[in-house]
Amino acid sequence: MNVTKNILRLSNQVCFPLYAATRQITKLYRPLLEKLGVTYPQYLVLLVLFEEETVTVKELGEKLYLDSGTLTPMLKRMEEHGLVERRRSSVDERVVDVSLTNKGRAIEKQAEKIPVKFSEEILLEQDEFEELKRLLTKILDQV
Amino acid sequence: MNVTKNILRLSNQVCFPLYAATRQITKLYRPLLEKLGVTYPQYLVLLVLFEEETVTVKELGEKLYLDSGTLTPMLKRMEEHGLVERRRSSVDERVVDVSLTNKGRAIEKQAEKIPVKFSEEILLEQDEFEELKRLLTKILDQV
DNA sequence: TTCAATTTAATTGTGTACAATTTAATTACA
DNA sequence: TGTAATTAAATTGTACACAATTAAATTGAA
Numbered sequence: 001m002n003v004t005k006n007i008l009r010l011s012n013q014v015c016f017p018l019y020a021a022t023r024q025i026t027k028l029y030r031p032l033l034e035k036l037g038v039t040y041p042q043y044l045v046l047l048v049l050f051e052e053e054t055v056t057v058k059e060l061g062e063k064l065y066l067d068s069g070t071l072t073p074m075l076k077r078m079e080e081h082g083l084v085e086r087r088r089s090s091v092d093e094r095v096v097d098v099s100l101t102n103k104g105r106a107i108e109k110q111a112e113k114i115p116v117k118f119s120e121e122i123l124l125e126q127d128e129f130e131e132l133k134r135l136l137t138k139i140l141d142q143v
Numbered sequence: 144m145n146v147t148k149n150i151l152r153l154s155n156q157v158c159f160p161l162y163a164a165t166r167q168i169t170k171l172y173r174p175l176l177e178k179l180g181v182t183y184p185q186y187l188v189l190l191v192l193f194e195e196e197t198v199t200v201k202e203l204g205e206k207l208y209l210d211s212g213t214l215t216p217m218l219k220r221m222e223e224h225g226l227v228e229r230r231r232s233s234v235d236e237r238v239v240d241v242s243l244t245n246k247g248r249a250i251e252k253q254a255e256k257i258p259v260k261f262s263e264e265i266l267l268e269q270d271e272f273e274e275l276k277r278l279l280t281k282i283l284d285q286v
Numbered sequence: 287t288t289c290a291a292t293t294t295a296a297t298t299g300t301g302t303a304c305a306a307t308t309t310a311a312t313t314a315c316a
Numbered sequence: 317t318g319t320a321a322t323t324a325a326a327t328t329g330t331a332c333a334c335a336a337t338t339a340a341a342t343t344g345a346a
Contacts, residue, residue, distance in 0.1 A: 051152065
């Protein structure tokens with residue numbers, strides 16, 4: 001086995017398990033989120049809006065690392081489903097403010113149960129969870 | 144701050160940094176892979192084929208955690224670009240065997256440089272890399 | 287003040303992802 | 317042997333994801 005093969009081995013890459021684990025975990029979330037009628041990225045938008053009354057598309061993008069090309073159509077879908085409201089800012093017409101509707105706010109109580117259920121399905125120790133989060137956040141802070 | 148808000152805080156979730164870090168890292172890969180004319184998932188297919196002469200679509204799916212709905216169109220694009228060859232197995236007509244063309248094989252030497260360049264851009268200690276990989280693999284093995 | 291530079295969303299086009307279904311081939315068992 | 321069950325890809329439809337471009341509003345410097 002030459003050096004090349006070792007470097008390129010799937011099992012030696014850290015990015016591959018990252019890529020694969022993310023998708024598998026998103027799949028675990030799916031049945032839980034389906035009951036709320038949202039996808040995982042839409043759920044993240046809700047989490048932001050549970051914390052802040054109103055955010056702009058730009059702020060959402062900064063928090064979630066997504067651009068308007070992803071957010072605009074996603075927010076339109078959420079608006080169609082009656083979860084959020086999009087409104088041009090009267091202060092600055094370039095800006096679009098996003099906020100929860102009553103229907104969106106009503107989901108918060110259901111959403112509480114998801115992280116709990118989830119941590120029951122993923123069998124990591126508490127300190128492993130913390131370490132994983134620390135390492136991922138360290139990467140995120142660099143890029 | 145009530146308990147609910149704490150549970151649902153973006154910063155308290157482990158899945159969010161996982162989701163975000165994966166996409167940010169894939170973006171880091173992009174300029175490197177662009178030179179090879181492939182996307183990140185396509186690069187993963189190449190990695191498998193550098194290790195194994197021929198794999199079926201099913202085997203690819205098992206290794207990369209992807210289904211035919213993703214792989215079939217992706218492999219067709221790679222075939223159009225002259226990187227791989229798709230051929231119905233003569234032993235079992237249901238099966239499609241995938242293998243590298245000469246052009247695909249020629250990429251291996253360029254591909255070697257990518258993990259090296261990449262590890263230079265991500266500033267994690269060697270043991271942190273190992274720990275991250277261990278935790279992600281542990282999750283993958285569960286789901 | 288004016289107009290060029292910047293900023294914010296939206297749009298366009300390509301490429302994943304994946305659930306659900308379909309099609310064709312193979313296997314298993316009555 | 318004949319047919320039901322299973323298997324492997326492909327297809328269909330929906331939803332991200334993101335680079336690149338566009339359009340409209342705002343800002344800033346001459």
